[in-house]
Amino acid sequence: METLNDDDGFDSGRLPSSAQPPATGPKPIGKRTRPNGEDYHPRQIGHLEDLALLRDAWIRGRHVLIGGPPGSGKTAWPQAAFASHDGPGLYMIAGNGNTEVEDLVGGWQPDPAAPSGYSWRPGPLTKSIIDGKPLLIDEIALIPPEVLAVLYEPMDGRGVFRVPSRPDWAPLPIAPGWFVVATYNPDVPGAQMSDALRDRFSLHIEVTTDWNMARDLGVPSQFVKLAQNLDERRQHGEVTWQIELRTLLDARDIAKDYGDAFAVNNLLAKVPPEHRDMVQELARTLWPKAKPAASGGRFGA
Known part of the structure; x- marks a missing residue:
């Protein structure tokens, strides 16, 4: 093929x-x-x-x-x-x-x-x-x-x-x-x-996903790198899920509005539960504090 x-x-x-x-x-x-x-x-x-x-x-x-x-x-x-x-x-x-x-x-x-x-x-x-x-x-x-x-x-x-x-x-x-x-x-x-x-x-x-196109469309390099690292795991049969281009474009826009840290945490929340640990592990090589977005304590407390 x-x-x-x-x-x-x-x-x-x-x-x-x-x-x-x-x-x-x-x-x-x-x-x-x-x-x-x-x-x-x-x-x-x-x-x-x-x-x-x-x-x-x-x-x-x-x-x-x-x-x-x-x-x-x-x-x-x-x-x-x-x-x-x-x-x-x-x-x-x-x-x-x-x-x-x-x-x-x-x-x-x-x-x-x-x-x-x-x-x-x-x-x-x-x-x-x-x-x-x-x-x-x-x-x-x-x-x-x-x-x-x-x-x-x-x-x-x-x-x-x-x-x-x-x-x-x-x-x-x-x-x-x-x-x-x-x-x-x-x-x-x-x-x-x-x-x-x-x-x-x-x-x-x-x-395969066009990573160069993602970069040309303004997706931050770290998000593209995360998607590439996950795709390598997919090619080795370790995972069947991958980050799609439309997800990267969403992350690009969210990062512009709320910052990279919020955008990556939001991306992790979109990952199916059975793959979340692996994706979070890869994300933390780029963002050490990355974790799925969730509500916390009272704002400002």
């Missing part, structure tokens, strides 16, 4: 301004704005820009599986590649343990205008196949395997899709431009994917 990180020749930060188009592969695309208005700054995978790689995989019909912890940008990446102003558009579904086949494919919905009182409405999978657009399945490994089996036929190159709840329909032809990009967190308990489905993804890429 290809990995975006700070080691082994990979740079998890922004592409250097002096970077030239690689000798092989697609030309860099450059910064793009996501639908929520936030800018996405491209990252580097080997000698390739991540946005250009993802769009090239779409053009070539190479499905992409993206793994990584929360806050690492694994969802922002395909949004920036496909849902920005010059992208082809993007259908999306957020997976969880309650996701059903109908959530992906579509199903019968109440419709007062229909003679039967119901009409069949397509889901994101069916819409993307008909329209020939990318489909983002967020947290795919949380979806039950029996539900994900609906992806086998369209992803195996047959060029058609049989809608399970519409046996009266002829197989739908898969429009040119259809493509699946999926994300998952490998550390989430219960996350699972069958080998048959994993093999249908041509590119497997792991991403």
Whole structure:
């Protein structure tokens, strides 16, 4: 699995301004704005820009599986590649343990205008196949395997899709431009994917949190260092929780308003109880008196 990180020749930060188009592969695309208005700054995978790689995989019909912890940008990446102003558009579904086949494919919905009182409405999978657009399945490994089996036929190159709840329909032809990009967190308990489905993804890429981006966004260096130290423990299997970028941005803002000591104590209070001792131990190497925020005695006494 290809990995975006700070080691082994990979740079998890922004592409250097002096970077030239690689000798092989697609030309860099450059910064793009996501639908929520936030800018996405491209990252580097080997000698390739991540946005250009993802769009090239779409053009070539190479499905992409993206793994990584929360806050690492694994969802922002395909949004920036496909849902920005010059992208082809993007259908999306957020997976969880309650996701059903109908959530992906579509199903019968109440419709007062229909003679039967119901009409069949397509889901994101069916819409993307008909329209020939990318489909983002967020947290795919949380979806039950029996539900994900609906992806086998369209992803195996047959060029058609049989809608399970519409046996009266002829197989739908898969429009040119259809493509699946999926994300998952490998550390989430219960996350699972069958080998048959994993093999249908041509590119497997792991991403990590962009620490350089956190610094660029004004997160104090000590908070970034704490998050990095915890991430090292996660990579060694000592912990499954990590400090997300959004948590670091909250800490940045709280530190501005109330000071670093208050911000780190507030961060510790957000840590799940089963991981709090380890995170507090790491925090105290940077802030010796760090402890979860809690009310004390009477103010001023």
